[in-house]
Amino acid sequence: MIKGKSLIEVNDFSLEEIDDLLSFAGKIIDSEKNYSGLCKGNLIATLFYEPSTRTKFSFESAILRLGGQVIGFADAMTSSVSKGESLIDTIQTISCYADLIIMRHPKEGAPKLASKNSSVPIINGGDGGHQHPTQTLTDLLTIRQLKGPISNFTIGLCGDLKFGRTTHSLTKILLKYPDINFVFISPEELRIPEYIKEGISNNRYQETFSLESCIDTLDILYMTRIQKERFFSEEEYLRLKDSYILDMNIMKMAKNDMIVMHPLPRVNEIATEVDQDDRAVYFKQAKYGMYVRMALISKILGKGGN
Ligand code: CP
Numbered sequence: 122m123i124k125g126k127s128l129i130e131v132n133d134f135s136l137e138e139i140d141d142l143l144s145f146a147g148k149i150i151d152s153e154k155n156y157s158g159l160c161k162g163n164l165i166a167t168l169f170y171e172p173s174t175r176t177k178f179s180f181e182s183a184i185l186r187l188g189g190q191v192i193g194f195a196d197a198m199t200s201s202v203s204k205g206e207s208l209i210d211t212i213q214t215i216s217c218y219a220d221l222i223i224m225r226h227p228k229e230g231a232p233k234l235a236s237k238n239s240s241v242p243i244i245n246g247g248d249g250g251h252q253h254p255t256q257t258l259t260d261l262l263t264i265r266q267l268k269g270p271i272s273n274f275t276i277g278l279c280g281d282l283k284f285g286r287t288t289h290s291l292t293k294i295l296l297k298y299p300d301i302n303f304v305f306i307s308p309e310e311l312r313i314p315e316y317i318k319e320g321i322s323n324n325r326y327q328e329t330f331s332l333e334s335c336i337d338t339l340d341i342l343y344m345t346r347i348q349k350e351r352f353f354s355e356e357e358y359l360r361l362k363d364s365y366i367l368d369m370n371i372m373k374m375a376k377n378d379m380i381v382m383h384p385l386p387r388v389n390e391i392a393t394e395v396d397q398d399d400r401a402v403y404f405k406q407a408k409y410g411m412y413v414r415m416a417l418i419s420k421i422l423g424k425g426g427n
Contacts, residue, residue, distance in 0.1 A: 124423040127236040127243040131254040131294045139261065139294070145425050146262050146409075146416035153186065156415065159424045160189035166219035167193035168211070169246070170202075170226045175385055175407050176246045176255065180223050183414040187424075192219060209238045216240045221421060242421050250284040256384050257290040258417065259410035264341065266409060267380055267402055272299045279306040279332055279365055280345035280390060282313040287384040288345055289317050296320055303327075304335050308364045310357070311347070332365055336375045342367070344383040344390050344403075368392040375400070382406050 123138050134142070149156050165184050169177050177195060184191050194200050202211060208231060215222055216239040224232055225246035232245035247253040264271055276295065278288045282305055292313070295301050303326040305313045312328065329335055336342065347362045366389055367381065383391060383403040395401050419425030 123417075123420040125242060126421060127232075127239075127245075128254050128417070128421070129233050129236055129243065129245045130252045131257045131290045133254070136297050139258070142258065142416050142420060143262050143265055143413070145420065146413045147266070149415050150266070150409075150412050153412075156187060156419070158188040159419050160184065160187035160422055163187075163189040163220045163422055163424075164218065165189055165191055165221045165223065165418065166215050167191060167195075167246075168197070168215065168222060168224040169193070169195050170197045170224070170231075171247070173225055173246065175410055176225060176253075179407070179411040180244075180246065180255075180414050180418075183411050183418055186411075187415055187419060189418070193223075208235060212239050212243075221418065244417070244421070247286060250286050250289075252290045253286045253384070254290055255414060255417065256287045256410070257294055258413045259406060260287070260291050260343070260382065260384070261294065262409045262413045263382060263402065263406040267405070268340065271295070272301065274300075274340035275302040275304065275338055276341040276343060277304040277306055277332070277335060277339040278313070278343045278345070279367075281311045281347045282307040282345070283311040284348050285345045288313065288343065291343065292317050292321075301325070304329065304339065306330070306332050306335065306365070308361050310361060311364075332367070333371060333374065336371060336379075339375065339379050342375070342379060342381050344381060344387070346383075346386065346388050346390055363389055365390050366392060367395055369394050369398070372398055372400070 167180055181191050212235040221242050223244045223246050226248050229249040229251035232243055232248050236243040245254055282288050305328045349358050379400055381401045
């Protein structure tokens with residue numbers, strides 16, 4: 122049962138709980154108006170210590186569409202953090218006011234620490250290069266809505282697989298579904314960490330630098346940005362930043378029913394000409410993010426059934 126639980130890593134929920142959540146999100150998509158007052162009377166805090174467009178706005182629109190109310194900050198320096206207040210004290214205080222706290226933080230482990238010091242559930246909206254569980258729920262809902270059951274496909278994850286928290290969370294959860302094969306496409310310097318690959322049998326994954334060499338085998342291509350903010354050296358970032366640019370020439374090599382996903386924001390890694398291709402689903406994916414967050418908030422607050 123999700124009611125009252127924090128979500129720090131995607132594995133905090135069982136597969137059954139995730140599938141139930143995705144089904145509920147599907148119901149909300151089909152008849153959103155039926156759920157418009159579900160969280161009336163609830164007050165939810167969004168604490169963003171790091172910039173965000175999709176996560177912050179999709180959560181806030183999810184709350185408002187459910188009839189709830191939002192407090193919070195998009196810049197911690199407008200709060201008493203600027204006076205040196207600790208994360209623990211901030212969380213202990215905000216949990217006196219809100220029924221649920223959604224937070225993004227640049228430090229890995231900060232949401233976990235917050236959950237140990239909060240009297241209300243915490244949702245991790247992304248912690249450093251570690252995890253981004255609600256993006257993963259977004260990705261799973263997108264796959265389910267557009268490709269059917271989550272099984273029996275080959276997914277290519279492309280770009281910054283070293284620091285890319287979205288690819289880490291997604292790989293970890295997809296490992297639990299049947300018959301999924303992975304192609305990890307990255308420069309040598311940005312390879313997926315060993316601990317993420319743990320548990321994938323050798324015949325279920327391959328690693329390559331070349332997108333062109335494997336795109337025709339993919340059912341899903343999950344593009345990611347080379348993240349400037351995670352590099353210690355500007356020179357290294359400049360060398361790697363344009364490692365991949367998906368354009369229509371490369372798309373011609375892909376299957377007709379392959380979908381292109383991206384957690385966004387994008388920089389150069391997908392040419393804007395690809396946006397017009399029906400296989401480009403990243404803006405639909407951003408919308409599914411709002412619906413899955415509606416389902417998640419409702420369930421944690423005990424408003425969406427067990
Ligand atoms: N996908 C994602 O997390 O986007 P934002 O950084 O804009 O929230």
